[in-house]
Each structure stands twice: as C-alpha cells, then as structure tokens.
Amino acid sequence: MAPKVLISDKLSDAAVQIFRDRGIEVDFRPELGKDKDALAEVIGQYDGLAIRSATKVTPSILERATNLKVVGRAGIGTDNVDKEAASKHGVIVMNTPFGNMITTAEHAIALMFAVARQLPEASASTHAGKWEKNAFMGVELTGKTLGVIGAGNIGGIVCDRARGLKMKVVAFDPFLSDEKAKTMQVEKVDLDELLKRADFITLHVPLTDGTRNILSRENLAKTKKGVRIINCARGGLVDEEALADLLKSGHVAGAGFDVFAEEPAKENPLFNLPNVVCTPHLGASTSEAQENVALQVAEQMADYLLTGAVTNALNMPNVTAEEARIMGPWIRLAGHLGNFISQMTEEPIKAINILYDGSVAEMNLPALNCSVIAGIMKTISPEVNMVSAPVIAKERGIQISTTNQEQSGAFDGYIKVTVVTEERERSIAGTVFSDGKPRFIQIKGINIDAEVGSHMLYTTNNDVPGIIGKLGSLLGDHSVNLANFTLGRAAKGGEAIAIAYLDEALDPSVVKALIDTGLFRQVKPLEFDVA
Incomplete structure (x- = not known):
C-alpha cells in the first residue's frame, strides 16, 4: 500500500505534485492547520504530515496519529512541533534548514543598510512632505567592521556578502575552525574581541541554553559606542530591555530586528525608538524561499517513506539513500x-x-x-x-x-x-x-x-x-x-x-x-x- 501524506498548511502545487510523482497518496487540506480538532479527527489515517508554522503538532495530536512516521516542516523553525512527544511516539521530525539561507542572509544585509542610512524614517518623513534632507545623516558600510556571531550556513553567506561590500569581517563561532575561517576570509575572534571592535553586529545562531541572551546587558555594555545591531536569527538572543536603554542613551546608534523574544510582537521595548527598524519575522518571506522549502520538505519526506533515507531530521541520525541501501542488511x-x-x-x-x-x-x-x-x-x-x-x-x-x-x-x-x-x-x-x-x-x-x-x-x-x-x-x-x-x-x-x-x-x-x-x-x- 502506498504511503499517505497530509499537507495541513499552504504548500505550493509543485510540492504536492512531488508526492504524487513519487507514488505517494497526498491530501492537500491547508484549512486543517488552524483547526486542531479537525486535524485530530483525521491524522490517524496518515504516514506523513507536511506543515509550515500554522499547524501545531502537540502531544494530543500525536496520540491520535497512530500511523504517523514523519513530520516535515517546510522551514527551519520547529517551535510548533513537540519534538520530545514526537520522539516518544516514534515520529521523525524533519525541517528544511537550507531552503531559506540566502533570503535570511539578504534580509540581514537589507536591515544593515536600512539602519546605516535610516531609510524607514527618511521614507516616512518624505512621504509626509517634510523633505528633511539634513535630518538623516547616515554612515557607509564600506570599511566598517562587521561582527558576525555564528558563522554557519546563514552567517557564512552574510560574511561573503559583507566582504563584497568591502567590510572587514570578524566572526565568533565556537565551531569555526582556523582553516574554515581562512577559507571564508574572515578573522576568527572570541566574543569579547568582537564586541570591542565591531561597528555592526549581526546574529546568526540558534536559540539554545548556551546562546540565550548572548547579547546580555553585560555584553552589550562591552560594545563600542555607535555600534549598530542586527538580529534576523531568533528572539531571545538579545536582552531587548537593555538594548532599548542603550539606544536611548546613544551608546547604540541603531538596531534592525526581524525576530523578538515574544511573537507575534504586539508590544516591545524596541518599538518607536529612533533608528530602530523592525520587521515581522520576514527572514524567510520571499517567493523563492517559500517555494524552495516546500519542494525540499516534499523530497525529504518522500525519500524517507519510500527508501528509508533520513535528511535534516532533528530527532534521528541522518541516513542518506545510499547508506539506507548499503546499510539495510546491517540495520x-x-x-x-x-x-x-x-x-x-x-x-x-x-x-x-x-x-x-x-x-x-x-x-x-x-x-x-x-x-x-x-x-x-x-x-x-x-x-x-x-x-x-x-x-x-x-x-x-x-x-x-x-x-x-x-x-x-x-x-x-x-x-x-x-x-x-x-x-x-x-x-x-x-x-x-x-x-x-x-x-x-x-x-x-x-x-x-x-x-x-x-x-x-x-x-x-x-x-x-x-x-x-x-x-x-x-x-x-x-x-x-x-x-x-x-x-x-x-x-x-x-x-x-x-x-x-x-x-x-x-x-x-x-x-x-x-x-x-x-x-x-x-x-x-x-x-x-x-x-
């Protein structure tokens, strides 16, 4: 019997077709993502569940998912999936960490430009007919030092783009080897050194116990006067209250934030401060990225259901299709x-x-x-x-x-x-x-x-x-x-x-x-x- 997959959030027609082309039965019902009771009624019929951020895969949903083998998240964040409960029920949780790398990196660069030149405020002023040409004195990115906290996939792209802008790049990442830093043409430094030297700081790390509040009040105080801070990674990496205080005092010259400690962010200490650019978690919001992650999750789920290959799993070792073929008898x-x-x-x-x-x-x-x-x-x-x-x-x-x-x-x-x-x-x-x-x-x-x-x-x-x-x-x-x-x-x-x-x-x-x-x-x- 062919595997059966439910898509409970909006995915592209091309992603739906990938399942069908691979011989997998698929039901496209995006309305179920916001109706947990209706989802619970039908989830027991499916081997796979493809989602974005609307669907909440809770312990109660997993209790009803008696045939479920894999949950695929089209995107990187899996806060809407109870991974511990999924593991206990034997369900693999996959995400697509690489589909939105470029678009998130580009958003960080865009916020750097916006903060450096006060573009949103200048635009609002001009729309209001004020023509305040002398009110918005910006700074160039060329020649400035960019401190990148987290030089992995997305951080690495930011480093590359920043070097193209003739910025000097210093990077803090415990997993960055000297050889890799040399290849990336960045200077590897410790966190204190980065805080001391950077004109701009951009964060590209996941939110873990080790990274939570990495830009704490204490660390923010170590930054050079006039620094500008960008966060397109995860809310909770920066002490937002402390940053607001430093923005008001003038120690921090500006900030660009796409993510916040509490989302949706209806209120926040950073809102309505001068030279703070805020966007509603748009890092992955490009048509190309949305299509990429949809296609990627469909391929990953199909591979697992048909061949046993495990890709980008968060609670199971990855196994390539070739490994699955060779290792099958050994497994x-x-x-x-x-x-x-x-x-x-x-x-x-x-x-x-x-x-x-x-x-x-x-x-x-x-x-x-x-x-x-x-x-x-x-x-x-x-x-x-x-x-x-x-x-x-x-x-x-x-x-x-x-x-x-x-x-x-x-x-x-x-x-x-x-x-x-x-x-x-x-x-x-x-x-x-x-x-x-x-x-x-x-x-x-x-x-x-x-x-x-x-x-x-x-x-x-x-x-x-x-x-x-x-x-x-x-x-x-x-x-x-x-x-x-x-x-x-x-x-x-x-x-x-x-x-x-x-x-x-x-x-x-x-x-x-x-x-x-x-x-x-x-x-x-x-x-x-x-x-």
Whole structure:
C-alpha cells in the first residue's frame, strides 16, 4: 500500500505534485492547520504530515496519529512541533534548514543598510512632505567592521556578502575552525574581541541554553559606542530591555530586528525608538524561499517513506539513500541482535555496549545504535522504533556505549552487543553474508553460524552424547519441522548451545516437554520480525 501524506498548511502545487510523482497518496487540506480538532479527527489515517508554522503538532495530536512516521516542516523553525512527544511516539521530525539561507542572509544585509542610512524614517518623513534632507545623516558600510556571531550556513553567506561590500569581517563561532575561517576570509575572534571592535553586529545562531541572551546587558555594555545591531536569527538572543536603554542613551546608534523574544510582537521595548527598524519575522518571506522549502520538505519526506533515507531530521541520525541501501542488511542485523539478547534477558538492563568491527565500523554508527536499542526495547514496548527507542532507554537510565575497531577476525565486519544487568553480562555477535542475510555468529563466546528466522528455539546443555537425537525426536513427536539447525560448544564436555530455525511458532507444551527431559539448562523460544 502506498504511503499517505497530509499537507495541513499552504504548500505550493509543485510540492504536492512531488508526492504524487513519487507514488505517494497526498491530501492537500491547508484549512486543517488552524483547526486542531479537525486535524485530530483525521491524522490517524496518515504516514506523513507536511506543515509550515500554522499547524501545531502537540502531544494530543500525536496520540491520535497512530500511523504517523514523519513530520516535515517546510522551514527551519520547529517551535510548533513537540519534538520530545514526537520522539516518544516514534515520529521523525524533519525541517528544511537550507531552503531559506540566502533570503535570511539578504534580509540581514537589507536591515544593515536600512539602519546605516535610516531609510524607514527618511521614507516616512518624505512621504509626509517634510523633505528633511539634513535630518538623516547616515554612515557607509564600506570599511566598517562587521561582527558576525555564528558563522554557519546563514552567517557564512552574510560574511561573503559583507566582504563584497568591502567590510572587514570578524566572526565568533565556537565551531569555526582556523582553516574554515581562512577559507571564508574572515578573522576568527572570541566574543569579547568582537564586541570591542565591531561597528555592526549581526546574529546568526540558534536559540539554545548556551546562546540565550548572548547579547546580555553585560555584553552589550562591552560594545563600542555607535555600534549598530542586527538580529534576523531568533528572539531571545538579545536582552531587548537593555538594548532599548542603550539606544536611548546613544551608546547604540541603531538596531534592525526581524525576530523578538515574544511573537507575534504586539508590544516591545524596541518599538518607536529612533533608528530602530523592525520587521515581522520576514527572514524567510520571499517567493523563492517559500517555494524552495516546500519542494525540499516534499523530497525529504518522500525519500524517507519510500527508501528509508533520513535528511535534516532533528530527532534521528541522518541516513542518506545510499547508506539506507548499503546499510539495510546491517540495520536489520543490529535490530535482530538487540532483540535476541533482550528476549534472553529477564532482569532490568543497566547498560548496552555495542562493538563494531571491520567494515561496519566505517558505517553510520548512530543509525546502527538506534537499531540495536530498538531491538532491545521492543521486548519491553512492542510499538517502539528507531526514533523512540533511545528516548525510552534514556528514561530508564540505561547507559549506551559504542566501540569501533579495525578488522580483528575472519569476518570482513561484525557487530557484537553486550547487555549488563545486576546479575550478569550477556553478549551476541552477528554479521551479514554476501547474500545480504544476517547471521548470528557468536553467543556467550561460542562460535556458531545461524540464519535468522521468524521462529527460533535456543537451548543450552552440557556437551554429552545423545542431546541432538533427543531434541530432534522430541520436536518430531510434536510435529515441529526444522528449517535449519546450528550447534556450538565452548570446549569438549563443556557448555553447548543449539539454535533451531522452525517453520512455526513453538507451542508452550513443547517447551515444557524439553525442560522435563532434564537434559537442557535453558530452553527459550525466540521470535523475530524478518519481514
């Protein structure tokens, strides 16, 4: 059955057509974005939800979204999506951070010009017929120092445009390397240095605990007299009360703000101050940007629903289409390993240790980790998936650790999963053969070669004659057919294990009959999703 997507906000016809061209059923109902009750009534029918800013994806909506796999936000901001609730429900949240980069950067440059030349006030004065030619003395951008806080995607474009305007650019960004700064032809500085030297300051960072109020009253006081400040990033990065005070005192010569701590901004300390240009969050408001993000979100959602590729996800490791193709068997193996060890473990799990050896160690390990954790958590919560599993594990206080190493054995690559409880450690390893089929290759340190089947039986016993015959005859007596059978032992006369791949699920009466023989230390039927 083809995936089904709901578009509950206004997206372009071209974006709608992308879904249809990819074979995805799509309902375009933009009226639902502002009607949460109507949205709740229908959301359970859909695999994907494409939105802009009107639709609020709340916990109550997610409770009703029983089939939902992905929410795609056409734009960068996802404040209207409860990402924690989405993760718990196993729903991927995607955005489109690159579709509006140029338009937001251009808006910052436009505000710089507007503030430098007092354009809005001059325009209003001229419209009023005043012709106050001497009242609006501006400054040139050429030769001025621009301080860029955040030199990522949008900040990087601003740096490039500012250099074209013959400005000297200094940048503060903890993640900006010396090499990258050299390539960008900007001077990398710390925040205090930027505040001290900049004639203009523009912000291009997300709002996090680390960046909130980055231009605090204390930091604003460190700026040079006559500085002009631009914010097209996020409200809350600047102490607006403190900035208003400094504008009134004349220390700050002007400001251009497109974003505010509270939006919609009906009242604000910056409003009605001289040489303060304010716009209503227009950074992404160009026809080109709106079209770009709409097309981008449609492509990303279609890729995920059809191929498993994950792009620009906020609560899941990104997986390219090529990675999804190559890693598919390894992701399935990782899930089987986690599921096997979870079915064998009855006491609470304290820690999960994952070892990647050889070729698999060079793959997308965060995605593989999610699959292992999902396999383990499925025994506890059957509805869990790769998105929700890490959240559930974290809530239960389970520690996750990962090790990767060069090829160390006969296999080109393998994964080994170990779980730690109060009582014991238990481990299992597996690999993917050239036929693309996952195999269990080691259990409890004992080497085996077992194909993964939907219904399996795991037994342990002392390595003595007659065990295999008794197991086979008893299963035959109960009309249980073996599709495959694998043995292994630690040493002659020591502990031995057997894994049987069965055609059907094992009846509890057969398990009891095996236990009653007294020959087996452990008898455990196992179930795997190999579809």
